[in-house]
Amino acid sequence: MPLDHVRLVEVGARDGLQNERRTLPASVRVQLLEHLADAGLRTLEAGAFVSTRWVPQMAGTDQVLKALPSRAGVSWTALVPNVQGLEAAIAAGCREVAVFAAASEAFSQQNINCSIEQSLRRYQEVIVRARDAGIRVRGYVSCVMGCPFTGQVKPEAVAAVSAALFGMGCYEISLGDTIGTGTPAVTTRLIEACSQVVPVSALAGHFHDTYGMAIANIHAALASGVRTFDSSVAGLGGCPYSPGATGNVATEEVIYLLDGLGMSHGVDLDALIEVGEFINAELGRETASRVSRALLAKRGRLHIQ
Ligand code: HMG
Numbered sequence: 001m002p003l004d005h006v007r008l009v010e011v012g013a014r015d016g017l018q019n020e021r022r023t024l025p026a027s028v029r030v031q032l033l034e035h036l037a038d039a040g041l042r043t044l045e046a047g048a049f050v051s052t053r054w055v056p057q058m059a060g061t062d063q064v065l066k067a068l069p070s071r072a073g074v075s076w077t078a079l080v081p082n083v084q085g086l087e088a089a090i091a092a093g094c095r096e097v098a099v100f101a102a103a104s105e106a107f108s109q110q111n112i113n114c115s116i117e118q119s120l121r122r123y124q125e126v127i128v129r130a131r132d133a134g135i136r137v138r139g140y141v142s143c144v145m146g147c148p149f150t151g152q153v154k155p156e157a158v159a160a161v162s163a164a165l166f167g168m169g170c171y172e173i174s175l176g177d178t179i180g181t182g183t184p185a186v187t188t189r190l191i192e193a194c195s196q197v198v199p200v201s202a203l204a205g206h207f208h209d210t211y212g213m214a215i216a217n218i219h220a221a222l223a224s225g226v227r228t229f230d231s232s233v234a235g236l237g238g239c240p241y242s243p244g245a246t247g248n249v250a251t252e253e254v255i256y257l258l259d260g261l262g263m264s265h266g267v268d269l270d271a272l273i274e275v276g277e278f279i280n281a282e283l284g285r286e287t288a289s290r291v292s293r294a295l296l297a298k299r300g301r302l303h304i305q
């Protein structure tokens with residue numbers, strides 16, 4: 001793959017929708033995912049096999065996966081927190097899953113009810129079972145530039161968890177700035193630390209845009225050699241329980257940045273903006289993508305106050 005190509009992992013139907021106030025039925029989530037694939041996205045998180053008591057928005061992920069047609073070159077993936085989730089993913093026909101650890105003890109306890117060490121032991125089991133079933137596993141590390149409960153997180157702590165997941169067999173490690181507090185200089189230091197233990201070609205950036213730094217952080221990560229980024233159409237997400245929190249960086253913003261840099265990505269921006277309009281109507285919300293707002297306004301389809 002040429003160095004000027006960027007791979008996008010579309011997480012709107014999972015990370016975005018898991019944080020929306022309105023829970024969408026499986027049929028609408030399937031339509032969203034199919035439209036996103038039509039727009040050119042090739043790796044798409046379709047949901048999460050987690051406890052519906054913890055994340056009710058992800059109920060029916062099995063129905064979503066079962067309804068999605070297999071498409072050449074398209075990978076529909078799902079989050080799994082344990083072997084129970086993996087078995088459900090396999091039963092639904094999923095061929096790729098993601099496990100999710102954290103670089104902060106407090107966040108690990110809050111998110112998956114166990115310590116970092118316990119989570120890594122669970123993921124070891126998940127990866128062994130996934131390998132037997134011929135399923136690819138991606139690894140997430142959350143809180144890479146800050147924890148909502150304990151503040152600062154050291155790059156070395158992130159590197160240690162990244163190395164453990166990569167060593168177990170995750171093909172890629174996605175570095176999650178869960179609360180969006182990171183800045184470009186911190187991003188550069190983070191990639192420097194993680195690329196000592198995981199090849200930079202196997203690192204991905206997962207930036208939430210809470211402080212408006214996501215695009216700047218992606219630019220810094222690109223300069224450090226990262227070529228895979230996670231994003232959500234229309235910047236879906238935000239937390240109903242945390243005023244002011246926003247979602248992932250909008251996929252539209254990433255495409256606009258990459259176009260400006262002359263880097264290829266394979267996504268049709270106009271088609272993507274239409275997908276954003278579709279899902280915003282379903283959710284009863286405005287787009288969080290400034291690129292989308294600007295281009296729709298230019299075409300007279302959005303009145304900016
Ligand atoms: P627990 O309560 O410790 O689990 O939760 P347990 O093993 O004690 O089981 C309790 C109940 O949960 C049992 O049901 C199990 O069957 C059930 P009961 O007998 O009481 O009826 N259970 C499950 N149900 C469905 N699917 C499963 C599953 N496992 C057990 N896989 C657990 C532990 C991990 C399940 C829970 O904490 C959980 O589901 N957490 C998920 C949290 C989550 O999804 N967070 C969001 C994703 S991470 C993220 O967004 C960050 C990321 O975007 C990167 C970034 O931005 O940083 C990836």
Ligand code: MG
Nearest residue numbers: 015176178206
């Ligand atoms: Mg996230």
